[in-house]
Amino acid sequence: DTAVSQTPKYLVTQMGNDKSIKCEQNLGHDTMYWYKQDSKKFLKIMFSYNNKELIINETVPNRFSPKSPDKAHLNLHINSLELGDSAVYFCASSQDLGGLYNEQFFGPGTRLTVL
């Protein structure tokens, strides 16, 4: 099945812990993204990578660190988790750097709950 996959689907953890979310795409895309969806359903870009190179790094605490071992993977590591980090995190990928026909393909999301 060609798609964008994320693991885990649900993640419940205590404040102060460190956790990682993994993302893989087998679509052959060059660009991958992490978005955060808060409790009010706002979707906001966090990072984007193109061919393993960081392109966008929005105003995100440096406790969040993306890692791209190859262009098919973009993992998100979060240190010292806080209550406000609770959200749904979406990974996405696209074929090129953007353009009129750009389409982003989204993963199913990872619901992170920090207690």
Add this chain to the structure above:
Amino acid sequence: AQRVTQPEKLLSVFKGAPVELKCNYSYSGSPELFWYVQYSRQRLQLLLRHISRESIKGFTADLNKGETSFHLKKPFAQEEDSAMYYCAVFTGRRALTFGSGTRLQVQP
């Protein structure tokens, strides 16, 4: 800064009624606008993009640069249209800026 505004959090209509989901944007360049949809228990997916001027599942959206709007319309809503709809603008920095989303509820 780019901004996308969807003023309605929830839009509830009866089956067969016309639907209009509002979207306004602010963007300094030539905008590239999209509508994404998330059906229940499914992932977010592209519905349509303004450049294609296409009709998908009966939905259309016209870019109005004068009013900076990209409203999504369908003449006759179906129950299967019930979903969360997001308007988005491609920022040219290789990411999408999304609106806050509108939940469309089509009642039988």
